[in-house]
Amino acid sequence: MTNVFDDPRITAVGLLYEVHAGLSARFAAQLEEHGLSSVEFEVITRLARSPGNQLRMTDLAAQTSLSTSGVTRVVDRMERDGLLTRRACPNDRRSSYAVVTAAGMRRLDETLPGHLRIIEQWFTGQLDPAALAALLDGLRRVRDAVHPGATAGSTDQEAADADDCDPA
Amino acid sequence: MTNVFDDPRITAVGLLYEVHAGLSARFAAQLEEHGLSSVEFEVITRLARSPGNQLRMTDLAAQTSLSTSGVTRVVDRMERDGLLTRRACPNDRRSSYAVVTAAGMRRLDETLPGHLRIIEQWFTGQLDPAALAALLDGLRRVRDAVHPGATAGSTDQEAADADDCDPA
DNA sequence: GCCCAACGACTGCTTGAGCAAATATAACCG
């Protein structure tokens, strides 16, 4: 069957998607043990790595895969669960911060080691250092090309822009 | 800021996720031009690459990222849009096939060239052959480890099992 | 100072997906 679907380009994408799906499933399973969904984990992680463990709602939306209304609702749920709080932005009354609570930090601390272990076990630990470096190098180059404004990445640039509303 | 989030394992996953998100977005944009969602494209592709351009609902669910009820509803929509039809399985009246219609095949033929062009442009064409081979090799090894039953891959084995209900 | 455009967060509505239950059929066992 010499059809189009054996095209190496299709195969390449299939591979990427399978790896993504496989890892996502492993992550979701481990996160669920700690009562977090993937989205909630992403949100709390973005906040925890930001100065003051907080971010304005809009900036949080920009750093995650969510729309602003999506962020409103995730933060609603996580606030109800005691992982986050909202805090007013002192110099712009339109804005508000989402802040990680102590309970939220504790939850994250409980969750992270297992998360790292899973990455190690199923991803980075599967390859010898040279092969891993080659893989990451390839991914980096594709990422730089396809870069949709660093949708899910290390947006240090944007983070630097974001603290013009710093309450400190 | 020497925090946990600079861990190379986190970075590696972030890279993979960014590439996935970036490519998915490009794909979705192109598919939308042809009136298909990503899920619909996956469904019609899986069917079109199967013998007779058809698959039982359950097998279709197994080959996609959907549950069986999810498949029921996508097929509902695509049947309403004239891209697919249901056909009874002659020797098992519980089963039914989803079959690609002529219109569906036409739609797919219109869509595929652009899809391949996008893969080429943003993914495979970004790397020289050796780097691409290294990337794919790494992905393949991770895939083989994390393999959740070949969720989105070349499930030739399962396809071979599936035609015990062949109407031909 | 006043007006208007831009902005930030939130809410109503719609959509797509999964789980669990319902239904119909098949297979097996005695």
Add this chain to the structure above:
DNA sequence: CGGTTATATTTGCTCAAGCAGTCGTTGGGC
């Protein structure tokens, strides 16, 4: 053959997410 169990699909319910519209706030032009 009759009954139980397993399988294939569909349907009711719930939930998460996006879009578009709303409301309050801000800032710039005059």
